[in-house]
Structures are given as structure tokens and as C-alpha cells.
Amino acid sequence: MIMTVEKNRDLLVFSPKGIHCPIADVYIDPWRSVKKALITHGHSDHARPGHQTYVCTPLTASVLKHRLGQKIQVAELPFGQHITVNGVRISFHPAGHIPGSAQVRVEYRGEVWVVTGDYKLHGDPISEPFEPVPCHTMITESTFGLPIYQWSDPGIIIRDIHQWWRECQETDQLAVIHAYSLGKAQRLIAALDTHQGPVFTHKSIEPINELFRRDGLGLPPTIELNEFHQRKDLKGGLLIAPPSAMTSDWLQRFGPISDAMASGWMALRKGRFRQTADRGFALSDHADWPGLLTAIRESGAERVLVTHGFTTPFARYLREIGLDAQAVETRFLGEPAPDDQAGADAKNDQE
């Protein structure tokens, strides 16, 4: 069921520019230019160019300056602090999606709303762990909002990745993992055992590594791939490259390669078959079905608005277990539904 949220009484409303707080006149992850944008994290579908002022966590601020240019105007709001705009109290709380990613808590006259942004409950070595934030109304994502999505223990997946890497070393193939350059790549790097072999990175990934290292995140040493590298220089190594590099020819000079895709979409066999990659590792930075339900339960929210992903069935299920839940039309948020192919590909990028 898709509903339009009543615009007049709500603390947050869905406007054509994005999620809007009319009282404070701030937007959360808006996709059209606004005066003041609260940004949950630096992925391109959440942090778009063209806003007058960006408000985000300090780490996200560094990411935004790297991606959108040093000239943007950014106000940093660290976890644990708040700002008050026209009586609306605004604070950020760890979302566990990627380092620096935040849920946005908005409070006005005792009423609390939380916008989760993207989040996950499974731990990873570098992201601040997800923090349940008590609220009355929660606006949650539902990228993986069907019970078929239940993540395995990330430790097991990391072990499988090492095993595959070893097989590549034994057969003298270069191991290549395709992972989004912000977040997933660093999460992998932090979890990899560099005693097994050197880790190389694509040129779109290394700047983010540097940025995270400057912020004190413990990433093992990595080597940025350059045009002088030959096949022999990469022997026994593992290369991390963004999914966009998958189909291009530049990898061929390092062949033979075995490539893998690290994404939640790899959980289904269908997802693995669709990929051209040799392997699929279901390592996700989003909450799975039990994760979504746990987050909602722990927030204590009575009302849940569902965006991104399997909104309709997820909201329907929430209603059946006694919550006041509504699906908010996904296209409204500029996000393709993940069950069409183009949508799945686009999501892979952010996943």
C-alpha cells in the first residue's frame, strides 16, 4: 500500500526535493538543491552536489569535500552533539553503514523522528556500530526487506574470501574483488589478512583509504595500482576495484584473473548468475530482514515509514505485526526498485 504522508501535521514530510522538516527548514539527503541539507553519508544517491550548506559528521564532511569539491560549505556535527534550529533539536547517531554514516534524529516539543539513512546491524572493523535511537516515528530503508535476505556471519564470508584468494594464488590468477569504492572497499581491506599477500587498489579507492587513515581508522597498507604495474608485480595479490571497472579492458593485461563481486545481492543464486564475475560474496552494508526488524523494535517506534527497496511488502508485514506502517513510494526518493535489472545494477553501486 502506498500512501501520501499528511504534510501539515508531521515533523518531517516527503517533498519533491526530499525529506523536509518545515519547522527547521532543513532537508535530509535531498536530491534537489536546498539551502540546508543534512547528509547521512557520502554515497552519491544520498549526498548530491548543489546544496548551499551541508551538515554532516566530520568523517562524512571529509568524504563530501573529496567527492564534491573543497569549496562546498560544510558544517560538522559530531556524534553525541546537537544543533537546534527554530526549536528543532537535530543530532546524528551511528548507522553502521560505512564509517561516519549517521541516522538523523529530529526532536520538536517532545516528539522524536529518526531517519535511518542506510544502516546495518552486523559489525565491521571500521564503521561505528549501529546505535538504536528511541523515537516515535522512524523512517527506515528496506533495501533487503524480505525474509529471504538473512546475512551469514561476516566472519565466515571473510574466511571464504581468503580461501578463494588462496585458490587464486595456487592457480596463479590475480584475485579481483569488485566493491564500491566508498565503504565496502575499506571494510574489506580492514578485514583482509595482508600476510597472505599484497592488497592493490584501483585509483578511485586509494584516496578514500588515505582519508580514512588520516581520520585514524586502522587500515592495513595497500598499494594503488598505476600504469607501470605489470602482471608480475601483482603476483599473489588481491586487487580491489569498483564494479564500474568490471567490464572494462584495463584488467586484461593482468590476466589470467578470477573476479568476485562483494554485495548483498549475491545472496541469491539469481544474483550470482546475473553477474559476469566468477564468484559472488554476499557481504552487505545494509540491514538484512532480521536486522531491519530488530532496529525497528529497538527504536520503540509506533509509526514506521518505509523507503528504498521492498517498501510495500515490508510495510504490509509491519502492519500485520501491529505497527502503524506505510510505504513511501520509492521513485519519490529517486531510487529504482531493486527487482528490475537496471535498479539492481544501480543499487550494486551503493551496496
Added chain:
Amino acid sequence: MRLFSELIRQLEQLPDGEGRVSALARYFHSASDQDAIWALSLLSGKRPRRVVSIHQLSAWAIEKTGFPVWLFKESHRQVGDLAETIARVLPPPGSREEIPLAEWMRSSIAWGASAEEEQQECIELAWDQLDADERILLNKLVSGGFRLRVKPVELVRALQENTGIPHYILAMRLADRWDPESDTLAWMTRPVSREEERVQPLEFHDQRTLTGPLSSLGDPMDWLMEDQWDGIPIQLVRQQGNVWLWTMDHQMVAPLVPEIVTAGKSMPEDTVLEGVLMVMQDGKPGTMAQIQSRMDGQRVTKAIMRDNPVCLRVRDCLVWNGEDIRKIPFSDRWQYVESLCASLDPTRIQPAEMTDVGPDWAKANQWLSRGRDQLAGGILLKHRNGYHGGESIKDIWWTKSGEPFQMDMVVLYVESVRDRSSLSAYELTFGLWDVDGFVPVTKTGVGLTQEDGERIKAHVREHTLERFGPVRQVAPTLVYTIIFDGVSVSLRHKSGIILLNPRICAWKEAEEVAGLQRLSDLKKRFTKGF
């Protein structure tokens, strides 16, 4: 089940080739003997009987999770496969336990008799011990949905890698009667016996393409000729009450063609024939695609046998009644073929139709120039005094392909090809006029010159009607002569036919589209011979 499910995952993601063979070899090496024989049985296409329907399994999963039915259906819509949907909606396993494949297969076979509640209990217990991939496997095994195909040649290569037993011996054993419930892998890979050595295929007759003129063969009176039909060279070995069929690369294909095996049982013991296995429908030879579809299959169903009935066209007799006759002249060996075949089912095993070349090469040339209704790929020439296995001109069977067919067709679609492995920059779809418009007949880029490339580029620029991704529909005014080796019927194509080995011959500059032959003309020309 853990190892087997890992193998399945690998096989599902690996394309054909060595990777699959080594994955199989690794599995057979590490799996227990009893699990391995079950895996061999399942992968070679012996599907276990269904003990519980997939819908029953779904109902139990819904009951166990407590999810509403609509949510399960929604999940199924996303996954596209019930066995996988069930495996994934269930909560994670309470206790990870290894359930050996053999143990599971044996106990589930025994279930037929047990009550539904017992079955449910048993399945739910298993679900609680397995991860998602293993559950998918289990669900497919009990519901009769296990359909993974592994080519027998891959299985035997993997076993050979591990044991050193020649793959053709293994192929023969795999094709023989065995049962995973009573046999083991050790038995399957036992040392080769003397009897088994005797059913090995012999060298195939040396057959070469004649590049020079027919006259280079010498006196035409010495030669016999037959039509060269599409088929697979085969040796039939009648030995120890069995009939074995070998391909040139030592694949055992007897299980794929039970009709031939049955017919071959009437042959005398210890006899070896050589011939061509082909599809033969109402006395008309089938195409390569048809015989290939028989060879690719794993299970031979009645429908397959009805749609693509096979026949062995015998070309030679190598061993007769235990006597090796390869070193007697061909015309004498042929007597054995004819007398042998006289007592066999002629729809299944029949001698090739041979004829004298005659006093000169005129008749052979006429056959090659398509001067008669037969539409074979070419002719095969055999010397009357040739030996099997000899090396002189007379001992070799010479093939000569017929002249290609040709027809003028119009370009309907143009697709530019960026793939470096492709020989040309364009793939063109050619069509012919049917009742009320042009119908695509064939697609090729072979034979295009640089000049043609420029011409097509210009044509696309000026005459594109519509775009479909990388494909341009162009005005039907550009005409080329297409040459091809034959035509076969295809219900999947709009035109109802496929051209065999089509290539582009020449641009027809002044050709008027209206004057072109039509699709019906092409069909008429070819159905005549069939």
C-alpha cells in the same frame, strides 16, 4: 552434504571446461566413497524419485516460520525458485551438523512408506542443521527437482584424473548397469579387466578432405562413392552380450541411443562396425543440429526418440566374429557389412548407399554441383582395394564438399560489432520477401570487405528506420548474394528455416529488390530434396 553443495555451487558458476573437471576431481578425491557414488549417480542424470512435493515443503516452511502466505509468495517472486525460497526464509540453522549425502539419500528413499508427520519432522530437523545452499540441494533432492547437468565426459575425465583409469573404460562402466545403493566409487574405479580391454574402440578409418581435383585420385573405375550426410562417426563394438558405441574422441554414447543398442544385439559376438550416427526421419536424413541435440541430452525420453530418431549408417566392418578383417580389401569387407546388415533392423542399422563412380568423374562432379535433388554436404570416395589403417591414397577415404548454394537477399538490420574476436565490424541480418513483408532469414558478417563496411556505414547513416539498442533497422534496399551449405528446418525462427554456414559473397549493385526470389522459392528448392 557440505562438500557436495560446495561442488554444486562451483559447477553452477563455472562455464564448461577444465575448471569443471578439476572441481569434480577435487570433490571425488575428498568425498567419502559412498557419498561420491551417490554424487556420481545424481550428476550423471539419474534423478532420484520425488518423495515430497515442493508445495508440501513450502507449506511446512510457512508453518515453521509463521510468515503469512503472501509474504512467502512475495519472496518466491523475488527468488524465482521455490526450493531456494524455502531455504532462505527459514531461520539460520540451530546446530550445524554434517549430513552425509549417502545417508540422506538412503533414508529419504525409505520414506515412501512413512507417515507425513514423520517426513515433516525429518525434513525440519535437517533444515535446522544445514546452511542455505545445502537446504536448496536437499529441497531439490527430495522433491525430484535436482536437474544439474554434468556431461558424462566431464565426469569420466575427473575420475581419470584421480585414478588413472582410462576415461573410456570409465565411460563404459558408467553406461553399464550400476546402483549407488549397493556399489561404491572404489568399485567404479576398480582396475581394468582383460575383458574390458577388448571392448576398447579401434583406430577410426583415416578420412581426409580432397583439396585437389577428383582426377588426382587416379582411375575412377577403382572408386566407390556415397553421400556425405551430417552425422557423428561412430564405432559399434558388439562384445560379451553388450553393444558399445564409441565416438572418435572415445566418448561412450550407447546410453544416448538405446534404439541402436537394441538393434545391435542381433549382431554376431565380437564384431566391430564403423559408421555414421545420424537422425533419420521417414527415410530422410536429419541435420547436424538434430543429431547434436541427441548427443547433448542426458536422459533419453520417448519424446526425444520420437522427434529425433537415430540410425547408424554403416561404412565399414573392422572385426567380424572375432576375426580382424581390416587388412582385406574394402570391397571384400563390404560383403561382410551387407550380409551382416541383412539380418538387422534396417531403420536402425543400415549399410551406406554406395555407388560406382563409373568410367569417368562426370557423375561425381554432377553430385557435387548439386545437379540432383539430394542435399548432402558432399561426397565420400572409397577405393575398392583400400585397407583400414593403411597410408597410401587408396587406403584413405576422401571427402569432397559440394558447391555451396547461393541466393540474393536484402539487408534488414545492421549491428555494429565491437568485439575484437569477431571477424567483421558488422553483423547483418538478411531477409527475403514472404507473404506480406520481409522476413529475416539469416544473420552473418562473414565475408564483408572493407569496401562493404563503408557502403554499410553510409547506408545506415542515410536509411535507418529504427533503433533497437545497438541494432539499426534499415530500409530494405541493399542486396547481397549469400552463399551457404544447406538449409535446415527450425520452428524457432520466423522464417521457419536456418541457413547452414552462411557467408556474404558479393554486393549486387543494380539489383532490384522487387525482382528477388522469395522465401517460398528458397523453401521449395530445399523441400524437394528432403
